[in-house]
Amino acid sequence: MSIQLQNIQKKFGDFVAVDNVNLNIGTGQLTALLGPSGSGKTSLLRIIAGLEQADSGQVWFHGQDISERHVSQRGVGFVFQHYALFKQMTVYENVAFGLTVKPKKQRPAAAEIRRKVMQLLELVQLDWTADRYPSQLSGGQRQRIALARALAVEPKVLLLDEPFGALDAKVRAELRRWLRRLHDEIHVTSVFVTHDQEEALEVADQIVVMNKGRIEQQGSPEQVYDNPVNPFVLEFLGNVNLFHARIRPGGVQLSTVAAPETQQQDTLAYVRPHEIEVLLQADPDSIAAEVDLITVVGPSVRLDFVAQDNQQLIQVELAKDNFKRLGLSPRQQVWLKPQQSRIFLGEGI
Numbered sequence: 001m002s003i004q005l006q007n008i009q010k011k012f013g014d015f016v017a018v019d020n021v022n023l024n025i026g027t028g029q030l031t032a033l034l035g036p037s038g039s040g041k042t043s044l045l046r047i048i049a050g051l052e053q054a055d056s057g058q059v060w061f062h063g064q065d066i067s068e069r070h071v072s073q074r075g076v077g078f079v080f081q082h083y084a085l086f087k088q089m090t091v092y093e094n095v096a097f098g099l100t101v102k103p104k105k106q107r108p109a110a111a112e113i114r115r116k117v118m119q120l121l122e123l124v125q126l127d128w129t130a131d132r133y134p135s136q137l138s139g140g141q142r143q144r145i146a147l148a149r150a151l152a153v154e155p156k157v158l159l160l161d162e163p164f165g166a167l168d169a170k171v172r173a174e175l176r177r178w179l180r181r182l183h184d185e186i187h188v189t190s191v192f193v194t195h196d197q198e199e200a201l202e203v204a205d206q207i208v209v210m211n212k213g214r215i216e217q218q219g220s221p222e223q224v225y226d227n228p229v230n231p232f233v234l235e236f237l238g239n240v241n242l243f244h245a246r247i248r249p250g251g252v253q254l255s256t257v258a259a260p261e262t263q264q265q266d267t268l269a270y271v272r273p274h275e276i277e278v279l280l281q282a283d284p285d286s287i288a289a290e291v292d293l294i295t296v297v298g299p300s301v302r303l304d305f306v307a308q309d310n311q312q313l314i315q316v317e318l319a320k321d322n323f324k325r326l327g328l329s330p331r332q333q334v335w336l337k338p339q340q341s342r343i344f345l346g347e348g349i
């Protein structure tokens with residue numbers, strides 16, 4: 001089931017929450033709506049679901065305009081951040097719920113319901129919890145059951161709003177990988193809302209970066225990360241250092257201080273922490289800096305440097321091997337050499 005959004009506009013009072021959004025989501029894709037708080041992700045998801053009505057524009061499912069169709073007629077399944085399971089029902093009963101409340105004519109036979117629920121519980125690897133109550137499960141397990149419950153009615157579209165938002169970092173990371181594997185098995189067209197760029201980069205086939213109700217960029221994780229179309233996308237997808245860049249014949253010279261010449265020659269250059277080489281000796285195009293803080297994060301090392309000329313903070317990320325080879329210690333003098341940078345023309349300073 002593909003999804004097309006055409007010129008979707010949604011206001012709350014005078015506030016424009018979704019601003020003329022056009023979006024195509026291919027059949028079987030796992031799409032992340034990524035953006036800061038208040039950027040309109042949830043509003044857009046709710047419009048796709050039919051929980052919210054757009055002021056103007058259309059929602060198409062597989063070439064059919066379903067804008068006027070009620071949520072119950074759209075064939076969507078939901079998982080929310082706090083999608084409370086029914087406390088008084090067992091896990092089995094929770095997952096079976098959507099099937100047991102179907103009108104008699106459409107309701108599968110009891111044996112078929114049982115087969116299906118157990119199959120779903122196996123899919124989310126929690127078949128052993130069938131007779132438990134939600135209070136006897138961990139938060140991560142509850143979200144997996146919520147997903148099994150959403151899938152039980154065979155939705156054509158699965159919508160997830162920060163499904164792992166309330167869980168701790170480790171469980172979150174596990175569930176992300178698990179969701180990716182699950183999606184590879186069932187291929188249901190899915191849209192999930194997140195403000196966590198790592199989550200979007202790791203899980204999604206397609207990322208839609210939103211800002212102030214608009215789409216800034218849409219593309220594969222590689223496309224949006226490697227070729228951001230503007231500074232907003234670049235900065236939202238991970239840490240970045242800003243330098244003054246002077247474009248001159250044969251290349252770009254980066255510096256922490258503005259060029260003394262005319263303003264037009266100076267522009268901003270963006271460099272990610274892993275794109276900076278640390279040198280122990282001066283080099284013509286390097287920036288003198290001092291080690292300020294060293295933080296070892298598993299296999300990589302995050303370093304804060306302070307530029308010698310204007311005390312600007314520069315963040316660098318090194319593989320641990322490289323860090324050890326350099327033998328860096330606090331207050332040591334080094335030279336930083338950006339290996340690549342991005343310049344968005346018109347971003348003059």
Ligand SMILES: Nc1ncnc2c1ncn2[C@@H]1O[C@H](COP(=O)(O)OP(=O)(O)OP(=O)(O)O)[C@@H](O)[C@H]1O
Pocket residue numbers: 012015016017035036037038039040041042043044193195
């Ligand atoms: N029912 C409503 N009434 C008034 N304003 C609303 C309503 N729903 C959303 N908004 C406003 O619309 C904007 C977009 O909200 P939305 O929930 O879509 O953003 P979001 O990107 O999902 O944010 P978050 O990550 O914080 O959930 C926000 O400024 C919000 O305050």
